[in-house]
Amino acid sequence: MGTALAFHPSLYTPRVPQNLLEEVQEIEDPLEPTPERIEAGRKIFFGKGECVTCHSKNGKGVRIPGHSSRDFTNSKWQDLRADGELMWILKNGSPGTGMPIRVGRVITEEEGWEVIQFIRTFNGKTEK
16 A cells, blocks of 8 residues: 655655756755744744644644654754755645645745744754
8 A cells, every 4th residue: 555655765855856956955045044034934834834734833743644744853854955955845845745835825935944944943953
């Protein structure tokens, strides 16, 4: 019996299409991380971005049938995923999962970068 996990053979498999991956990995957060931006990202995560619904208040993700939400506290995942990849997911959703498009529909690109800065705090990654 197959599940959505079969679409992504590993938690560490990039969600960005292979033909775009190298280019997307080179995209850096254009905003300098500051306590104010991280706080803005936290408010979006818990508010209009609705991130908390699937990723939970502690960032560990909610267990759902088929494909559990991303665990932002996973150090290996944090080390592997570039900020540009996270922005690509916010702009395009994540095929094979329940992750919807956020940037351009619910939040702005600047707010997306702020959310990424907040997501990095689940692993202590707030510096460039």
